Amino acid sequence: EIVLTQSPGTLSLSPGERATLSCRASQSVSSSYLAWYQQKPGQAPRLLIYGASSRATGIPDRFSGSGSGTDFTLTISRLEPEDFAVYYCQQYGSSSWTFGQGTKVEIK
Amino acid sequence: QITLKESGPTLVKPTQTLTLTCTFSGFSLSTSGVGVGWIRQPPGKALEWLALIYWNDDKRYSPSLKSRLTITKDTSKNQVVLTMTNMDPVDTATYYCAHMYYYDSLGAFDIWGQGTMVTVSS
Numbered sequence: 571e572i573v574l575t576q577s578p579g580t581l582s583l584s585p586g587e588r589a590t591l592s593c594r595a596s597q598s599v600s601s602s603y604l605a606w607y608q609q610k611p612g613q614a615p616r617l618l619i620y621g622a623s624s625r626a627t628g629i630p631d632r633f634s635g636s637g638s639g640t641d642f643t644l645t646i647s648r649l650e651p652e653d654f655a656v657y658y659c660q661q662y663g664s665s666s667w668t669f670g671q672g673t674k675v676e677i678k
Numbered sequence: 679q680i681t682l683k684e685s686g687p688t689l690v691k692p693t694q695t696l697t698l699t700c701t702f703s704g705f706s707l708s709t710s711g712v713g714v715g716w717i718r719q720p721p722g723k724a725l726e727w728l729a730l731i732y733w734n735d736d737k738r739y740s741p742s743l744k745s746r747l748t749i750t751k752d753t754s755k756n757q758v759v760l761t762m763t764n765m766d767p768v769d770t771a772t773y774y775c776a777h778m779y780y781y782d783s784l785g786a787f788d789i790w791g792q793g794t795m796v797t798v799s800s
């Protein structure tokens with residue numbers, strides 16, 4: 571089973587700043603099968619990025635994904651107040667899905 | 679518009695079997711490439727994938743929970759049912775069902791239900 575490790579655990583930033591979140595896999599992941607989600611308290615996760623770099627429907631272009639192999643990145647170019655949340659990466663491979671442990675982006 | 683909603687007991691006793699139902703609308707589970715998955719989240723913790731059923735009745739389970747899980751679908755009722763046996767307090771979590779369309783989102787879950795909280799306690 572592929573293990574996803576996200577870093578940092580918590581990111582303290584101010585609105586307008588750039589956020590860079592990392593997701594590292596224990597073995598190579600096909601870029602086609604790497605996704606990112608945003609979750610706010612009391613809400614279900616929302617799909618942001620799929621296929622490592624494709625934005626889901628309705629996702630603002632300040633969110634971008636990149637990476638390949640075992641290293642993937644979610645970048646939020648300029649944090650808006652509504653972007654403070656927990657972010658999860660997820661992979662699909664060998665007929666199994668796994669999630670990372672999450673990165674919390676909090677207001678500094 | 680795709681929607682999913684989870685239903686089931688809010689409280690189960692240890693060793694009991696949990697049965698959760700996902701009722702959906704806006705898509706058909708007989709359409710090629712469509713799947714419905716179950717994901718859970720213990721309070722304050724990360725997401726954990728449990729199981730998924732495809733349009734062709736192909737089923738996938740989390741390796742660590744496979745012996746306890748069964749996923750089925752009723753296409754005519756637009757429902758997917760997940761059963762989990764031998765419930766334990768560590769299974770206390772919010773359980774989500776979610777839609778996947780492989781040919782679009784490539785294994786990502788693009789629409790989620792609101793989730794249902796299940797507590798395991800005697």
